[in-house]
Amino acid sequence: MSIAVGGWLAYGGSGDFDSLLALAHTLKADLLSASFSICGDGRHINCVVDGDTFWFEAEKIRIADIDTPELSPPRCEAERIKGEAAKARLLALLNAGTFSLSTGLRDEDKYGRKLRTVTRAGRSLGSTLVHEGLARRWEGERHGWCD
Structure with a gap:
């Protein structure tokens, strides 16, 4: 300093x-970084599950400020396509450099995932996904992605 x-x-x-x-x-x-991959069967250490969930250092994290299309299972083909795009973009964003994780009002969701805002240089990676049309701001409930 x-x-x-x-x-x-x-x-x-x-x-x-x-x-x-x-x-x-x-x-x-x-100061946080890792080499992320897409999650598969087996150990989950540093991998992306979908557009708003990833594993970091063996801890499952749900991005707190966004909602992305579901992949398991998607409700329609349009949701699957957009969900895969959000997943690929989150993978690219996490692998693009160092980042920070911050806790908001709640530490965990009802599924035991850590709720964190992910930022780089003070900017939310979730906001990037929203700006690119791959996510919505989290407003406390899910909204459908199928028309």
């Missing part, structure tokens, strides 16, 4: 200390 402050001051830091703290928090926080 002292190196960051010194660098910030040396390059004309303007007194916006809150911005500096946010930057330092982001740099410090994004």
